[in-house]
Amino acid sequence: MNKTLPEVVSEILTLNGAVVEETGDGCLEFLAPRTLSDKLNLPEHGRLRFGYDDSCGNAISATYDSELFKAMAGLLEGKGKFCVASLESFHPDTGKLLKHLNETVALNNASFRVEKSEIKNISYLLCHFKYTAISDEKREGITQVLINELNLSTATPPENSLLQLQDPVRESTGIDRHDLETLFRASYSAAAETAKEQLKDFTRSLERRLNRDIRRVHEYYGTLRKEAKISIEKKAARGKDRKAGKEDTGPLLKKKINAIETERRWKVQDLITKYSLNIRIEPVSVIRIETLSPVLWINIRRRLGTRSFPVAYNPLIKKLDELPCELCFNPKKPHVICDDKLHIMCSGCFRVCPKCGKRYCGICHGSGCPKCSHKT
Ligand SMILES: [Zn+2]
Ligand SMILES: [Zn+2]
Numbered sequence: 001m002n003k004t005l006p007e008v009v010s011e012i013l014t015l016n017g018a019v020v021e022e023t024g025d026g027c028l029e030f031l032a033p034r035t036l037s038d039k040l041n042l043p044e045h046g047r048l049r050f051g052y053d054d055s056c057g058n059a060i061s062a063t064y065d066s067e068l069f070k071a072m073a074g075l076l077e078g079k080g081k082f083c084v085a086s087l088e089s090f091h092p093d094t095g096k097l098l099k100h101l102n103e104t105v106a107l108n109n110a111s112f113r114v115e116k117s118e119i120k121n122i123s124y125l126l127c128h129f130k131y132t133a134i135s136d137e138k139r140e141g142i143t144q145v146l147i148n149e150l151n152l153s154t155a156t157p158p159e160n161s162l163l164q165l166q167d168p169v170r171e172s173t174g175i176d177r178h179d180l181e182t183l184f185r186a187s188y189s190a191a192a193e194t195a196k197e198q199l200k201d202f203t204r205s206l207e208r209r210l211n212r213d214i215r216r217v218h219e220y221y222g223t224l225r226k227e228a229k230i231s232i233e234k235k236a237a238r239g240k241d242r243k244a245g246k247e248d249t250g251p252l253l254k255k256k257i258n259a260i261e262t263e264r265r266w267k268v269q270d271l272i273t274k275y276s277l278n279i280r281i282e283p284v285s286v287i288r289i290e291t292l293s294p295v296l297w298i299n300i301r302r303r304l305g306t307r308s309f310p311v312a313y314n315p316l317i318k319k320l321d322e323l324p325c326e327l328c329f330n331p332k333k334p335h336v337i338c339d340d341k342l343h344i345m346c347s348g349c350f351r352v353c354p355k356c357g358k359r360y361c362g363i364c365h366g367s368g369c370p371k372c373s374h375k376t
């Protein structure tokens with residue numbers, strides 16, 4: 001889901017207590033509480049513009065490279081202190097959820113059974129990230145990830161997520177959650193994937209232009225090769241007329257062709273560098289959402305091992321959360337369970353050693369193959 005910059009800025013300001021209104025000319029008018037205006041170095045009342053022209057009069061710049069945008073990331077400062085919102089959950093009964101569990105949990109090499117179900121206070125982080133893709137051109141955008149703090153399941157939040165949230169309440173205690181470092185690592189990884197998804201057209205156009213330019217280089221140097229051959233042969237023919245003897249043009253032609261080939265290789269390498277894509281991802285805002293929701297505890301069995309794992313009903317997307325891949329954190333079904341620690345992985349993260357062919361868990365063996373020590 002793509003959100004525009006004004007939408008994201010408006011949502012973040014609103015969640016932090018501001019009143020924001022569109023003015024119809026592409027600008028936003030805001031009224032910010034003192035605490036927020038101090039943090040963002042904004043007046044308490046003003047207008048924001050998102051373009052580089054000044055059609056909005058003396059509005060404050062809120063473009064991707066503006067001071068305001070940088071200051072918004074500062075709203076994250078003071079580790080663990082987020083803007084907190086609550087969400088009233090109208091959840092289906094457990095019987096219905098149990099029916100959906102078999103569609104949600106798809107394990108390739110393990111079985112599971114339900115251990116217990118409970119209604120529990122859980123929390124999610126709704127993270128906004130800015131991505132910058134740099135190649136011969138630059139693209140910027142916003143991507144969002146919703147992460148369950150109990151089990152690291154990630155999802156793309158729906159369009160209207162923020163509208164469903166209630167006024168920020170004081171953060172409750174006693175909610176089971178992973179540590180922040182793990183949560184951020186997981187949400188970064190998921191955001192990198194959604195950003196790539198959003199950049200699909202850009203990447204395709206990049207590949208198209210790279211292929212087109214490489215083809216042109218091949219054509220150009222192909223012509224040069226032919227011309228070199230013809231010119232050397234002509235020269236040899238003229239020399240033959242004059243001297244009435246035979247001249248070996250082979251070494252000369254070979255030297256010339258080698259030089260052309262070397263230059264062609266350099267040119268192709270230059271193009272690959274020119275079109276290589278670098279994506280940077282930075283956090284812009286994090287909102288913690290607390291809610292009371294059903295949690296189904298499943299018992300995963302793989303060979304002799306068992307592992308208890310919570311699957312929660314996500315009131316924002318209105319269905320059970322998918323299992324997370326505990327390595328890349330993208331919700332990609334079906335999942336594979338590792339033998340040793342029963343980690344949950346997507347099939348892409350269940351690695352195959354290119355040297356000895358052994359399949360192994362990328363979480364248990366992050367540095368490489370446990371059988372032949374081939375590094376990843
Ligand atoms: Zn994965
Ligand atoms: Zn190996």
Ligand SMILES: [Zn+2]
Pocket residue numbers: 338339340341342343361362363364365
């Ligand atoms: Zn493992």
